[in-house]
Amino acid sequence: MKQTMWLENRTFGTDFILLGLFSQSKYPTLFYSLIFIIFIVALTENATLVLLIQSDPHLHTPMYFFISQLSLMDMMYISVTVPKMLLDQVIGIHHISAPSCGIQMFLYLTLAGAEFFLLSAMSYDRYMAICHPLRYPILMNHRVCILLAIVCWFLGSIDGFMLTPITMSFPFCKSREIQHFFCEVPALLKLSCSDTSLYETVMYLCCVLMLLIPVIVILSSYSLILLTVCRMNSATGHRKAFATCSSHITVVFLFYGAAVYTYMLPASYHTAGKDMMVSVFYTILTPVINPLIYSVRNKDITAALKKMVWSKQALANFHK
Structure with a gap:
């Protein structure tokens, strides 16, 4: 018995404990099943979208290239946090080692940052398509799209490389129980016994910059799009332009709104419950x-x- 306790202390002494979502729920089994279904649906939807865009030549355009990148990011994004949370609930062990916590934090920050910049690249693409339709195929050729995607991934990784090492370098001498379902920066800072106010200010400024640059690009793009659309005499042109842009604007509001709450609102607005629910959303x-x-x-x-679907049905009927 003593040997077992010693082994547990040795193994988990420096680990964090993710309290997760299910400890807050009155019906953990039902909640677990719901999260599992959502996870499978998210993977299926995004994988299908990527497959459709890659396989159909009519979708080999800049707009759909960026949508496929967004789907790829979303698949990775949800896979960074949810599988471990579900597995922990099944096996009953909610520990996560400090290196694993750091890796999870880095991947999450990189993907979130990359998605911020990708949304701005998508708005720039819509601006070029609507405001410069004749030069669009040249200005937004495949090489330019690939370059923009690489830049988005690179800028997102800067966020991860900056915040992860600093966050993980703080001494955590308080309870190692993280009031969250993954290693998010604000949740870990609450466990530190040192003064993190300066770092929180720097992180705030960093997040403002990470959000400000894409927001400026998005607002500028859509302002110019709006001016161009207003000059159109065709009602069909109006509808097509608004239909093309409305989906992207909806995604921008959803994603950026949650990010602003998490990283830019003062601590007085935050509670463990609210933070967890906002994190669940995005x-x-x-x-x-x-x-x-x-x-x-x-x-x-x-x-x-x-x-x-029709091609698969035809293939199945042929084999019959």
């Missing part, structure tokens, strides 16, 4: 909502999906 629900926003009202996506 780490678990957003990857499910995004593919629906881009596909439900999109005729090209629905046509490609029907084409894929």
Whole structure:
């Protein structure tokens, strides 16, 4: 018995404990099943969207290239946090080592940062398509799209490389129980016994910069798009332009709103419960909502999906 306790203390002494979502729920089994279904649906939706865009030549355009990148990010985004949370609930061990916590934090920050910049690249693409339609195929060729995607991933990784080492270097001499379901920076800072006020100010400024640059690009793009649309005499042109941009604007509001709450509002606005619910929204629900926003009202996506289903049915009938 003593040997077992010694082994546990040796193994988990420096580990963190993720209290997670299920400890707050009166019906953990039902909640677990719901999260598991959402996770599977998110992976299926985003993987299907990526597959459709890659397989259908009609979707080999800059707009759909960026949508496929967004789906790829969403698949990775939800996979960073949810599988461990679900596995912990099954096996009953909620520990996470400091290196694993740091890796999870880095991946999460990188993906979130990359998505911020990708949304701004998508707005720039819409600006070029609507305001410069004749030069659009040249200005937004495949090489330019690849370059923009690489830049988004690189800028997102800067956020991870900056915040992760500093956060993990603080001494954690308080309770090592994280009031969260993954290693998020604000949740870990609450466990530190040192003064983190200066770092929180720097992190705030960093997040303002990370949000400000994409927001400026998005606002500028849509301001110019609005001016161009207002000059159009065609009602069909108006509808097409607004239909093209409305999906992206919806995703921007959902994602940026949650980020502003988490990283930019003062500590007095935050509670463990609120922070967890907001994190659930943008780490678990957003990857499910995004593919629906881009596909439900999109005729090209629905046509490609029907084409894929029909081809599979035809192939199945042929083998019969």
